[in-house]
Amino acid sequence: MPDVRVAINGFGTIGKRVARAVQAQPDMVVSGVTKTGPSHGCSLAERLGLPLYCTSDDKSDIASFEAGGYRVNGGLSDLLSKSDIVVDCAPGKLGASNHEKYQQAGIKHIFQGGEKHNLTGMSYTSCSNHSENLGASGTRVVSCNTTGLARTLVPLRELVGELKVECTMIRRAADPGDSGRGPVNAIKPVLKVPSHHGPDLMTVADGIQITSLAVAVPTTIMHVHSISVTLPEEHGLDTNTVLELWGNTPRVIAMSGKEDKIPSTAEVMEMARDIGRPWGDLHEIFVWTDGVSVDGNTLRYFQAIHQESDVVPENIDAIRALLSLETDWRASVRLTDQSIKDSLV
Ligand code: NAD
Numbered sequence: 001m002p003d004v005r006v007a008i009n010g011f012g013t014i015g016k017r018v019a020r021a022v023q024a025q026p027d028m029v030v031s032g033v034t035k036t037g038p039s040h041g042c043s044l045a046e047r048l049g050l051p052l053y054c055t056s057d058d059k060s061d062i063a064s065f066e067a068g069g070y071r072v073n074g075g076l077s078d079l080l081s082k083s084d085i086v087v088d089c090a091p092g093k094l095g096a097s098n099h100e101k102y103q104q105a106g107i108k109h110i111f112q113g114g115e116k117h118n119l120t121g122m123s124y125t126s127c128s129n130h131s132e133n134l135g136a137s138g139t140r141v142v143s144c145n146t147t148g149l150a151r152t153l154v155p156l157r158e159l160v161g162e163l164k165v166e167c168t169m170i171r172r173a174a175d176p177g178d179s180g181r182g183p184v185n186a187i188k189p190v191l192k193v194p195s196h197h198g199p200d201l202m203t204v205a206d207g208i209q210i211t212s213l214a215v216a217v218p219t220t221i222m223h224v225h226s227i228s229v230t231l232p233e234e235h236g237l238d239t240n241t242v243l244e245l246w247g248n249t250p251r252v253i254a255m256s257g258k259e260d261k262i263p264s265t266a267e268v269m270e271m272a273r274d275i276g277r278p279w280g281d282l283h284e285i286f287v288w289t290d291g292v293s294v295d296g297n298t299l300r301y302f303q304a305i306h307q308e309s310d311v312v313p314e315n316i317d318a319i320r321a322l323l324s325l326e327t328d329w330r331a332s333v334r335l336t337d338q339s340i341k342d343s344l345v
Helices: 013-023 040-047 059-067 076-081 095-105 144-160 198-203 239-247 265-275 312-322 329-343
Strands: 004-009 028-035 052-054 085-088 108-111 138-140 163-172 208-217 223-230 252-255 285-288 293-295 298-305
Touching (some): 004 013, 013 085, 013 312, 028 040, 052 059, 085 312, 144 239, 144 298, 163 198
Parallel strands (some): 028 052, 085 108
Antiparallel strands (some): 223 298, 293 298
């Protein structure tokens, strides 16, 4: 079977990472990436050997790339005509207008967590609803926070049954490459209570009743979740069995703050840089083993999310779901993760 041709519309924080992850896979190629106009991101596309297109079909927009010294292959319509699927990595809330273009082109499409579930009526996380997404024409990979919640809560629900969850999200203020957001010297609660973040999990996973509060803090790398789960009365779990469960869960890393000397997100990201993925990414959700406690039917824990990268491998699995390339989510996750690992050697 020929490689699947994947278009990436929007080559920013998420788009460049998804493009590299696609390049690492044995069953797909990047047909092209788009930029709005000439900028340093175009040099990255050239360096990675990715065909460059313009986000619009307007002739003067396309010509601006040549004027800026970049070789451009055409507009979005040209790219879509040469592709089997498009991963939309445009800034949040541009989905509706891009959705129309994808429908007109008759191409399968994947949006990101900045869009709402009802844009396509489908959402995706590898461990919770791969099978529901098989053959779908469009979906949305849920946000970095929702992906993180799914990774640790879905296996728990599968083991013990329905869960009731309260989560406080301590969120990074801005991405490292974003100088336009804050707060810089403040701790800023999200005054919409409960926040939308936790309940978004219910778009991909049944049997988890969840509410959340969120607060933004002046860091640029990682979110931390403080989570309290009410387990069913007869749950049969203790701290060790919960850790064993997560130890066998793909894309979850559990380490000790004390013994492994990883007391904060700073050390988590240093460890991620040691792994050697591009940009120092950490695709896995990080759980502090010494921050986990089962007390009666309450489980409490902390987890950290590398916001720029945990959704990246999920996009690869979502491509396989929509194109029905792999029906078993675990098999897709294994192939995605091993291929990314092999590409680093
Ligand atoms: P970004 O701003 O870093 O990158 C977006 C890119 O899209 C930029 O290169 C921009 O020039 C380009 N663009 C602008 N208008 C466009 C258009 N009309 N069509 C196509 N591309 C266009 O944004 P990002 O952080 O990569 O976010 C992309 C999506 O991923 C959003 O939905 C966001 O909510 C979601 N997301 C972001 C993060 C994160 O931490 N950055 C994490 C998870 C999900």
